[in-house]
Amino acid sequence: xxxxxxxxxxxxxxxxxxxxxxxxxxxxxxxxxxxxxxxxxxxxxxxxxxxxxxxxxxxxxxxxxxxxxxxxxxxxxxxxxxxxxxxxxxxxxxxxxxxxxxxxxxxxxxxxxxxxxxxxxxxxxxxxxxxxxxxxxxxxxxxxxxxxxxxxxxxxxxxxxxxxxxxxxxxxxxxxxxxxxxxxxxxxxxxxxxxxxxxxxxxxxxxxxxxxxxxxxxxxxxxxxxxxxxxxxxxxxxxxxxxxxxxxxxx
Amino acid sequence: xxxxxxxxxxxxxxxxxxxxxxxxxxxxxxxxxxxxxxxxxxxxxxxxxxxxxxxxxxxxxxxxxxxxxxxxxxxxxxxxxxxxxxxxxxxxxxxxxxxxxxxxxxxxxxxxxxxxxxxxxxxxxxxxxxxxxxxxxxxxxxxxxxxxxxxxxxxxxxxxxxxxxxxxxxxxxxxxxxxxxxxxxxxxxxxxxxxxxxxxxxxxxxxxxxxxxxxxxxxxxxxxxxxxxxxxxxxxxxxxxxxxxxxxxxxxxxxxxxxxxxxx
Numbered sequence: 001x002x003x004x005x006x007x008x009x010x011x012x013x014x015x016x017x018x019x020x021x022x023x024x025x026x027x028x029x030x031x032x033x034x035x036x037x038x039x040x041x042x043x044x045x046x047x048x049x050x051x052x053x054x055x056x057x058x059x060x061x062x063x064x065x066x067x068x069x070x071x072x073x074x075x076x077x078x079x080x081x082x083x084x085x086x087x088x089x090x091x092x093x094x095x096x097x098x099x100x101x102x103x104x105x106x107x108x109x110x111x112x113x114x115x116x117x118x119x120x121x122x123x124x125x126x127x128x129x130x131x132x133x134x135x136x137x138x139x140x141x142x143x144x145x146x147x148x149x150x151x152x153x154x155x156x157x158x159x160x161x162x163x164x165x166x167x168x169x170x171x172x173x174x175x176x177x178x179x180x181x182x183x184x185x186x187x188x189x190x191x192x193x194x195x196x197x198x199x200x201x202x203x204x205x206x207x208x209x210x211x212x213x214x215x216x217x218x219x220x221x222x223x224x225x226x227x228x229x230x231x232x233x234x235x236x237x238x239x240x241x242x243x244x245x246x247x248x249x250x251x
Numbered sequence: 252x253x254x255x256x257x258x259x260x261x262x263x264x265x266x267x268x269x270x271x272x273x274x275x276x277x278x279x280x281x282x283x284x285x286x287x288x289x290x291x292x293x294x295x296x297x298x299x300x301x302x303x304x305x306x307x308x309x310x311x312x313x314x315x316x317x318x319x320x321x322x323x324x325x326x327x328x329x330x331x332x333x334x335x336x337x338x339x340x341x342x343x344x345x346x347x348x349x350x351x352x353x354x355x356x357x358x359x360x361x362x363x364x365x366x367x368x369x370x371x372x373x374x375x376x377x378x379x380x381x382x383x384x385x386x387x388x389x390x391x392x393x394x395x396x397x398x399x400x401x402x403x404x405x406x407x408x409x410x411x412x413x414x415x416x417x418x419x420x421x422x423x424x425x426x427x428x429x430x431x432x433x434x435x436x437x438x439x440x441x442x443x444x445x446x447x448x449x450x451x452x453x454x455x456x457x458x459x460x461x462x463x464x465x466x467x468x469x470x471x472x473x474x475x476x477x478x479x480x481x482x483x484x485x486x487x488x489x490x491x492x493x494x495x496x497x498x499x500x501x502x503x504x505x506x507x508x509x510x511x512x513x514x515x
Contacts, residue, residue: 067483137465142484163383164465179366180382
């Protein structure tokens with residue numbers, strides 16, 4: 001067992017940063033995927049598809065705000081794959097030599113205004129977020145969605161005063177769903193995942209920044225073959241279909 | 252006077268006890284070792300740090316005052332009045348001690364939120380909303396910290412020799428005079444210990460606060476919330492703030508142990 005492990009290790013280091021294409025049998029075993037909170041539902045579905053394509057593999061997921069995941073990786077958390085909701089956080093991982101090879105964009109997302117089910121406050125666009133009778137909340141400044149939201153608001157020339165800076169997009173959605181807040185800016189996919197409990201108001205394309213999601217294999221991966229296979233799967237027709245089923249758009 | 256006997260520690264017991272102690276001391280050592288001492292002053296004097304510190308102090312002291320105002324009468328009732336369902340009521344009002352704070356936050360939202368049982372009436376009747384306000388922070392902190400005061404004060408009242416109060420009564424003192432001049436001074440140590448314990452718990456409150464009151468600098472972002480969010484953007488600053496909270500907690504424990512909890 002130990003010898004096998006050493007052999008595997010030698011094989012990986014011999015391959016350097018460009019491992020050979022993976023055959024399905026080597027991609028088996030446990031696979032730890034760290035993914036941005038907004039990928040929760042889509043990656044669970046993609047995990048099922050990956051398992052079917054690679055029998056014997058067992059992907060598990062750690063979903064959290066991208067900055068949280070980055071902190072965990074920096075502190076040496078055991079992960080095989082890192083999926084970030086934005087470029088700057090992935091760049092930090094690259095700079096810290098946490099990931100192997102170049103990160104790849106595997107999906108894009110758009111922003112939407114999340115409002116209570118049925119839109120009780122009759123919000124029709126970004127300008128309404130600054131209305132005095134609208135309780136607007138957003139994400140903490142380091143959360144990728146907050147940066148995209150700031151771009152969208154700047155493009156629309158609106159300066160709403162948020163009442164709370166939630167730790168991630170799911171926090172915004174749940175407070176709107178509970179009726180404690182009237183509106184927030186989250187991804188299209190978050191509104192879709194909470195359908196029935198909240199409604200969405202579209203943001204025009206001219207004001208809507210495209211959020212690119214990047215994925216990379218973790219350099220210290222326990223299962224490098226599985227990591228490579230998972231990244232390949234995300235970019236394959238099957239993986240793309242799973243992601244688009246949840247509202248993500250192709251890279 | 253009997254002195255505690257010096258006992259030889261069995262090797263296995265000593266080793267396990269050492270492991271147990273190391274489990275708590277190592278994380279503290281890690282924090283001390285990794286804290287950027289050079290930047291400590293800059294981190295501590297940053298406006299957002301001072302704002303979080305100010306808010307934490309104001310909110311936790313207010314929560315302690317509310318706990319004293321409502322908790323002492325509650326403790327008095329539990330200690331002195333026999334009524335059916337007393338044990339059940341006591342269990343319900345001390346539940347936050349064992350409840351995950353996030354659950355407490357959700358429960359507060361469902362009671363005092365805009366769609367909550369009472370919150371709905373407050374908003375419709377008076378235009379008052381509690382979530383996302385400093386008042387909401389005080390409520391969340393009071394919710395999780397008051398039980399510590401209630402239990403400590405109740406224990407103090409139960410161990411009180413009631414003959415002092417009876418003597419005062421036979422000498423013609425009224426109920427309020429007895430309470431103010433005899434009962435409360437006699438249980439002062441319990442009152443103090445309970446107040447400090449609940450204050451320390453309020454100061455460290457995180458889960459119920461972020462769930463019920465959200466997070467906004469200067470309004471609802473207390474020290475623990477700032478520590479959590481800074482860990483993502485400026486980890487060094489978050490280490491320093493953690494140390495501040497650690498020092499306060501340690502001071503409280505050491506102070507209480509020596510003065511009121513009767514240990515050597």
